[in-house]
Amino acid sequence: MDGGYSGNYAVVAVAVALGAAFVLAGVVANRLLRPHVPTAEKYTTYECGLDPVGDGWAQTHIRYYVFAYLYVIFAVDAVYLFPWATILDTDGYGLVTLVEMVVFIGFLATGIGYAWRRGVLRWV
Amino acid sequence: MIELLAATPQTSTGEAVAFWCLAPIAVGAAVMILLSRKAVHSALWMATTMIVLAVLFIMQGGIFLGVVQVVVYTGAVMMLFLFVLMLVGVDASDSFVETLRAQRVAGILLGAGFGVLLMAAVSRATFPEAVGVGAANDAAGGHVEAIAEAIFTRYVFTFEVVSIVLITAAVGAMALTHKERLTPRRPQPEQSVDRIRSAHPTPHPSPGVYAQHNAVDTPALLPDGTASEASVPDELRRQGTVRYTELEAANRRADEDGERE
Amino acid sequence: MRLELSVTDALAETPWWLSAIKAVVIFGFLVVSTLVMIWAERRVVARMQQRVGPNRVGPFGLLQGLADGIKLALKEDIIPTAADKAIFILAPIISATTCFLAFAVIPFGPVVSVFGQETALQLTDFSVSVLYVLAVTSVGVYGLVLAGWSSGSTYPLLGGLRSSAQVISYEIAMGLSFVAVFLYSGSMSTSEIVSSQDRLWFAIILLPSFLIYVVSMVGETNRAPFDLPEAEGELVGGFHTEYSSLKFALFFLAEYINMFTVAALATTLFLGGWQAPWPLGGAIWAGANDGWWPVLWFVAKLWIFMFMFIWLRGTLPRMRYDQFMKFGWKVLIPLSLLWIAIVATVRAVSNEASIDRQDILIWGGVALAVLLVVSIVWDYVSGRELEQPDDIDKPFDPFGGGHPVPPLPGQQAVAVAVVASPSNADSEVLDA
Numbered sequence: 001m002d003g004g005y006s007g008n009y010a011v012v013a014v015a016v017a018l019g020a021a022f023v024l025a026g027v028v029a030n031r032l033l034r035p036h037v038p039t040a041e042k043y044t045t046y047e048c049g050l051d052p053v054g055d056g057w058a059q060t061h062i063r064y065y066v067f068a069y070l071y072v073i074f075a076v077d078a079v080y081l082f083p084w085a086t087i088l089d090t091d092g093y094g095l096v097t098l099v100e101m102v103v104f105i106g107f108l109a110t111g112i113g114y115a116w117r118r119g120v121l122r123w124v
Numbered sequence: 125m126i127e128l129l130a131a132t133p134q135t136s137t138g139e140a141v142a143f144w145c146l147a148p149i150a151v152g153a154a155v156m157i158l159l160s161r162k163a164v165h166s167a168l169w170m171a172t173t174m175i176v177l178a179v180l181f182i183m184q185g186g187i188f189l190g191v192v193q194v195v196v197y198t199g200a201v202m203m204l205f206l207f208v209l210m211l212v213g214v215d216a217s218d219s220f221v222e223t224l225r226a227q228r229v230a231g232i233l234l235g236a237g238f239g240v241l242l243m244a245a246v247s248r249a250t251f252p253e254a255v256g257v258g259a260a261n262d263a264a265g266g267h268v269e270a271i272a273e274a275i276f277t278r279y280v281f282t283f284e285v286v287s288i289v290l291i292t293a294a295v296g297a298m299a300l301t302h303k304e305r306l307t308p309r310r311p312q313p314e315q316s317v318d319r320i321r322s323a324h325p326t327p328h329p330s331p332g333v334y335a336q337h338n339a340v341d342t343p344a345l346l347p348d349g350t351a352s353e354a355s356v357p358d359e360l361r362r363q364g365t366v367r368y369t370e371l372e373a374a375n376r377r378a379d380e381d382g383e384r385e
Numbered sequence: 386m387r388l389e390l391s392v393t394d395a396l397a398e399t400p401w402w403l404s405a406i407k408a409v410v411i412f413g414f415l416v417v418s419t420l421v422m423i424w425a426e427r428r429v430v431a432r433m434q435q436r437v438g439p440n441r442v443g444p445f446g447l448l449q450g451l452a453d454g455i456k457l458a459l460k461e462d463i464i465p466t467a468a469d470k471a472i473f474i475l476a477p478i479i480s481a482t483t484c485f486l487a488f489a490v491i492p493f494g495p496v497v498s499v500f501g502q503e504t505a506l507q508l509t510d511f512s513v514s515v516l517y518v519l520a521v522t523s524v525g526v527y528g529l530v531l532a533g534w535s536s537g538s539t540y541p542l543l544g545g546l547r548s549s550a551q552v553i554s555y556e557i558a559m560g561l562s563f564v565a566v567f568l569y570s571g572s573m574s575t576s577e578i579v580s581s582q583d584r585l586w587f588a589i590i591l592l593p594s595f596l597i598y599v600v601s602m603v604g605e606t607n608r609a610p611f612d613l614p615e616a617e618g619e620l621v622g623g624f625h626t627e628y629s630s631l632k633f634a635l636f637f638l639a640e641y642i643n644m645f646t647v648a649a650l651a652t653t654l655f656l657g658g659w660q661a662p663w664p665l666g667g668a669i670w671a672g673a674n675d676g677w678w679p680v681l682w683f684v685a686k687l688w689i690f691m692f693m694f695i696w697l698r699g700t701l702p703r704m705r706y707d708q709f710m711k712f713g714w715k716v717l718i719p720l721s722l723l724w725i726a727i728v729a730t731v732r733a734v735s736n737e738a739s740i741d742r743q744d745i746l747i748w749g750g751v752a753l754a755v756l757l758v759v760s761i762v763w764d765y766v767s768g769r770e771l772e773q774p775d776d777i778d779k780p781f782d783p784f785g786g787g788h789p790v791p792p793l794p795g796q797q798a799v800a801v802a803v804v805a806s807p808s809n810a811d812s813e814v815l816d817a
Contacts, residue, residue: 008396009182011404011509015489018408019482023635026458027478030631035461043466045538046626047340052538060210060542062301064550067710068204069297071553073290074718075200075523078560079192080283081725082516083272085567088729089736090269097276098733104287105722111291119305120298121714123707164472164534171527191516199523203553206530210546267512268573306789 063123070112077108142183150176163209167202174198185257188271329355333369342367350375392505392576395496399504406499407508411488419641423450426695433699454634462630467537476535477628477635480528484642486521490514490575491649494659494679506659506680507576514575515563518650519556522605526552528639529614529624536627544623547706548607548614554713555604555611561721562598565591565728566654579658588655593724595655597717599693602647604713606640608694610701611709648690652683659683 045052084101087093115121153172160166174197182190257267264270275283310318319325329344329352341360343351351372353361360366368376399407424439424447431438439446464473494506511517526549533545567573569591570581578587588595604611614623622628625636652658659679661670672678704712731746 008509008511009187011408012486012489014405015408015411015486015508016482018412019485020478022412022485023478023481026631026635030458030462033459034630035459037461042461042463045465045467045536046540046621052339060207060546062211064207064546065204065211066298066301067550067554067714068200068207069294070714071557072196072200072204073294074557074560075196076286076290078519078557078564079196079516080275080286081561081564082513082567082573083188083268084276085564085725085729086268086571086573087272087276088568089571089732093272093276094737095733098729100276100280100283101729102726103284105726107284107287108291109722111295115295115298116715118302120302121711122305123710162469164469164531168472168531175524187511188513188516191511191513191520194520195516195523199520199526200553203523203526203530203549206534207546207549210530210534210542306784 066120073108077105080104139183143180146176146180150180163212164206167205167209170205171198171202174202185261185267188267324354331355337367337369339367341365342369343372345369345372392492392496392507392510392580395503395505396507396510400502403499403502403504404508407504407506408489411508412485415485415488415642415645416638418645419638420450420454421447422641422644422691423453425691426698429692429695430699433696457634457637458631460630462632463627465537465627468627469535469537472531472535473627474632476528476532477632477639479531480525480639481635483521483525483528484639484646487518487646488642488649490517491646491653492576492579492658493683494677495674497676505576510574510576513573515567515573515578515650515654518646519560522552522556522643522646525639525643528636532628532636533624536624538627540621540626541624544614544620544626547620548624551607551611551613551709551713552605554710555601555717558597558601558713558717558721559605561718561725562594562601563654564721564725565594568725568728568732575653575658578654579660582657583660586655586657586660591655591728593720595651597721597724598651598655601713601717602651603694603697604709606643606647606694608644609698610704612703613706613709644691644694645687648687648694649683651690652686656686 081101084097088097112121150173153169153176156169157166157173160169174193178190178193178198180190181187181193261267261270264273331340331344332338332342333345340357342356343353343366344355346352349371351366351368356366427449428438428446439449442448442452464470489508490510492505492507492510496503496505498504529548529552530545533541533543533548536542536545566578566587569587570578572578572581607614614620620626625633628636659674659682661673661678661682665673673682727749731749
């Protein structure tokens with residue numbers, strides 16, 4: 001590993017540090033400049049001018065979970081598709097690699113097609 | 125680990141410094157996963173561990189692996205965890221009461237035993253001479269190319285199996301969470317027509333008796349002083365947690381008594 | 386004359402002080418662009434709505450964004466009692482820190498000479514730059530989810546979930562639209578993708594990918610017509626309902642910088658990056674792609690996308706959430722997969738059998754047309770008979786046996802049980 005190679009990544013670390021410094025400087029300046037006049041009403045939960053009733057927890061719908069799960073699958077899928085797309089054109093891959101990917105996507109498509117037909121993907 | 129670092133001649137000073145800076149963060153975050161009382165805090169510590177691991181991968185020259193670690197684990201899998209935790213609720217925190225007797229002792233013993241086994245296995249492992257990821261990359265003509273070659277030629281069967289495992293798990297999850305619709309769907313045009321034809325097409329009166337109470341569980345008062353049931357949400361009415369004004373509550377008690385007689 | 390060094394070498398030989406300067410300049414560029422964008426958005430939308438827009442602070446109201454920012458920073462900061470304090474503070478910091486990072490791999494121009502030092506006008510570049518951008522955005526989503534969760538309030542929770550579900554759904558479509566680009570460029574590094582577009586932009590040869598990307602980038606940044614997380618009528622302010630003062634400003638900044646990020650990525654992947662637009666490059670003006678001119682082309686292309694964002698906001702009403710998700714998952718993603726399959730097959734077959742690509746396109750088009758005609762005829766001939774299964778006239782009552790039973794495939798559920806509807810309750814109250 002030569003210096004230039006890892007230097008490319010070190011630059012990202014510098015960018016992270018710079019971003020964090022920018023945000024933190026803002027936060028500190030804000031703390032020094034802003035007024036602080038606490039009253040009990042200010043710290044209640046926002047309910048369009050009404051007093052809040054009950055606690056802030058609303059049970060969310062299970063379908064968010066289904067879509068998050070689909071996201072996981074497609075994220076893995078994309079992670080395989082990216083290097084595949086990069087090398088498909090080079091010598092020694094071609095049709096065989098294409099068929100491998102078609103089989104991979106085919107399995108996914110079958111499962112999702114089944115779920116689709118059963119109406120699982122319907123939002124309401 | 126120290127011997128390992130010392131024994132590998134390729135480890136540069138910068139790499140060692142970065143390792144000793146990042147490794148404590150990863151381990152500390154991993155410990156915090158166990159110590160956090162709120163599940164979401166644990167999930168965040170886990171995300172921290174994963175990001176630090178990704179940085180370590182990248183330092184080892186595995187940029188693809190590092191970035192994929194962030195995309196798939198930090199991005200997708202942890203997001204799935206967070207969504208599940210939101211289903212569980214905001215205030216859900218672990219109870220520290222021991223429900224099964226001696227569970228804590230057994231847990232500590234098993235954990236220690238596993239740790240000893242793991243350390244024994246790792247310390248007895250022999251490593252071949254390190255080639256370095258650079259050599260492998262050069263052989264294939266690039267980092268991504270080397271990974272693609274491994275996935276699509278040598279490990280192609282594993283690659284296909286991954287797809288089957290993924291989709292089986294997903295279809296299982298979807299089948300478990302799915303609920304068939306029992307009533308036909310009413311599209312928006314139909315709903316709006318129904319609403320116009322109903323007895324009350326305009327918005328409901330807003331809740332809250334402003335001089336005394338100002339909350340959704342307090343019904344608005346009609347001109348004759350009785351409470352407007354339509355002004356409070358159905359859900360609160362069903363739960364029976366509607367707060368009536370004192371006068372209205374007294375009237376209601378009187379009405380109920382009258383009905384009983 | 387173009388300078389000799391390649392981008393990778395130029396980046397590797399860039400001294401640390403020059404990298405630091407470049408990082409600071411990118412920061413400055415993004416912050417100033419955001420201020421200009423806020424002004425431009427308000428002025429242009431005002432113009433579209435026959436209004437004047439902000440014109441008081443500075444010439445043409447140009448300093449309005451800055452004035453708003455300073456005002457926000459001077460406001461009292463409120464953390465509700467119900468909030469989870471640590472995460473409530475952490476969420477905007479995550480959003481605002483990560484949004485800058487994606488710009489590190491965006492090429493602003495070719496290799497130039499700065500203070501006698503040759504360097505590429507881009508902070509850094511990896512072999513997997515585009516994947517890195519996806520990684521950074523997926524960490525940025527944490528800001529939204531955590532803001533919604535930590536507020537301890539219903540509107541932010543629902544808003545946060547909505548935005549994150551939206552962002553992750555459209556991120557998939559976005560990622561899939563990259564695949565065709567990688568197929569053509571044979572690389573995931575941004576500088577190589579730009580240089581592989583020196584003859585023809587990918588927006589032209591990969592038009593479906595480009596269109597899918599443009600739609601999904603609007604969904605990804607939560608902008609109109611996909612600004613459902615901020616649907617005022619339903620969710621007040623969405624995930625940032627409980628936020629005030631600088632924390633709100635940080636979310637605002639992150640939203641605008643994310644817009645710049647996706648627009649810059651669109652420019653890099655599909656519009657040739659910093660390369661001069663078609664008639665200028667090469668033939669007419671040989672120097673158009675050298676030195677500092679490319680920065681101008683890049684910024685101009687960036688602002689075309691920014692104008693599009695404003696235009697969309699001034700034109701289109703907000704979509705319904707279920708329709709939005711349906712569009713993402715059932716239209717954009719299958720379309721991208723289909724398009725990838727077509728592009729990959731054409732390329733692989735033409736490489737393998739050394740057939741002319743044009744022949745494949747022609748024969749593929751003919752096959753597609755035949756398939757279309759056959760499917761239409763098929764529908765016409767056999768469709769009507771299939772419409773009538775045996776028991777279609779027997780409506781299925783899911784509540785018939787006293788216990789709810791789902792209908793079998795093909796059976797049509799009919800609501801028989803009357804659920805207590807609010808309209809009945811209303812009429813009772815009104816009659817009383």
